[in-house]
Amino acid sequence: MSMSVPESPSAPQELVVRLRAGVRERRAVRPRGPELPQVEDTFVPSGDRRVPVRRYRPGDGPRPLLVFLHGGGFVLGDLDTHDRTCRRIAQECDLDVVAVDYRLAPEHRYPAAVEDAAAVLRQVRPDAVAGDSAGGFLAAAACLALRAEGGPLPAVQALICPNTDLTLAHPSIAEKGTGYGLDADALAVFVEEFVPDPAERRAASPLHADDLSGLPAALIVTAEHDALRDEGGAYAHRLAQAGVPVRHRVEPGLVHGFIQGMDLTDPAAAAAHDRLFADLRELIPR
Template identity: 70%
Template sequence: MTLPDLSTLRSRRPPADRPRGPELARVDDSEGPGGLRLRHYRPHAQARPLVVFAHGGGFVMCDLDTHDRTCRRIADACDVEVLAVDYRRAPEHPYPAAIDDVAAVLRWAAPVAVAGDSAGGYLATMACLRLRDAGERLPAAQILICPNTDLTLARPSVVEKGTGFGLDADFLEWVVAQWTPEPADRAAASPLFAGDLRGMPDTLIVTAEHDALRDEGDAYAERLAAAGVRVLHRQEPGLVHGFIQNMDLTSPAAAAAHDRLFADIRTLTTGRV
C-alpha cells in the first residue's frame, strides 16, 4: 500500500463554507490534567450534565477543531455540556498514551458520560475499563459511535466493507500499526477481547451498515449485554463510517440518524448533573 502522509492528513481543515454549528452560551479553551488541551461547550449559563468527548481520527489525526461542529451540535441538541479532549496522538505517542489522557480527564472532570466516535469510541471505552479495573468512579454512561473495538481487524466487515465505503482496510491497518506497533499487543489492547466486561457503564453503541468497523462494534454490544451491562445498540442502515461528522449536511438519512443519536444521549443524561 502507499502510506499516507501524516502531515497532510493532519493539515486538513473543515471547508471554509461549512456551517460552524449552533451558537452556545459559552465555548472555552482551557487546560486539564497534565496540560491537556480541552474545549468546554456550555449550552446554557446554568450547569448541565457533563459529557467528555474523545474525537475520532484513527489515533493519528483530527483534533478539537475538526470535531468542533459535532461537539456544538451534541451540546445544543442534547442539552449537555461537552468537554472535548485533545489527547496525544500516535505515532509520536502510541498505546496507551491517549487512553491515559482520556482516563485522566474522566477522573478530573467526573462527567455523567464519556463519548467518542471511531478511535475516540475506542478510547472512551478503554478509559472506562481502566477506571473500572482500578476500582475508581466510572461515568454513568458510555456513548460509542462506530467504535473500533478489535485492533486485530479480524471481523468480516473489514473485508466486506473495507473498499469503496470511505474507510479502507489498508488505511485501518496503517493506523492500527501507528497506535500499536507490535502486532502481538493488539488483542490485549482491544476492548472486544477484555476478559470480563461486568460493571461497565450503561452503553449506547451506534454502528453503520457500510462501515468496515461494523462487526466489531456489533460484537462489542453483544459482549457487553451478555455481561449484564445495560446496552442500547442500533446499526444504522445505509450509512458509512464517520456519518456523525457533518454528513447531516448532505444526507437526509444521516441527519435522521443524528436525531436518533441525540435523543438517545438525552435519555441517558437527563437529570444527571
C-alpha cells in the same frame, strides 16, 4: 471523510502527514455549527502534563456533563475537527460537553491517548463519555482503566462507529473495507502507527478484555456500510452478556463517519443524528 491509502503509498508516517493536511483543509471550510453562550479552551492536569480540552455550555445553570473523544484513526483530529459535532450535542441534548485533545500517534503511541482520556474522566467526573471511531475505542478503554483502579465511572458510554478490536479480524473489514470511505488498508496503517507490535493489539482492544462487567450502560451506534460495523456489534453483544445495559443500533445505508457533517447533505444521516441526540437525552441521567 474518505480515508484510503493511495495505490502507490509512501511510508506510513508520510501518509499521516498528507491526511492531516487534508483534515486541515476540510476543517477550514466546514460550517461552524450553532453559536453557544460559553465555549472555552482550557486544560485538565494529568501528572506532569496538561491535557487540552474545550468546554461547551449551552446556557447557565447545572446540567449533565459529557466528555467527547474525537475520531481520526488515532493519528488525526483535534479540538477543531469535531467542534461542530460537539456544539450540536451540547445544544440538541442540553449538555455541557468537554472535548479532549488527546495525544496522537505516531508521535505518542498507545497507551498515551488512553491515559489522556482516563485522566480527563478522572478529573471532571462526567455523567457520560462519548466518542466516534477511534474516540469510541478510547471511551471504552478509559472506562475499563477507571474500573480497574476502582474509580468512579460515568453512567453512560456512547460509542459511535467504534473501533473496539485492533486485530481488524471481523468480516465487515473485508466486506466494507473498500469503496465506503474508510478503507481496510488505511485502518491497517492507523493501527500500526498506534500499536506497532501486532502481538500487543489484542490485549489493547476493549473487545478482548477478560471481563466487561460493571461498566457504564452503553449506547452503541454502528453503520451498515462501515468496515468497523461488526466489531461495534460484537462489543455490544459482549457487554450485554456481562450484564451491562446496552442499546445497539445499526444505521441502515450509512457509512463510517456519518456523525461528522453528513447531516448537511444526507437526509438519512440527519435522521440518524436526531436518533442519536434523542438517545443521549433519554439515557444520560439528569
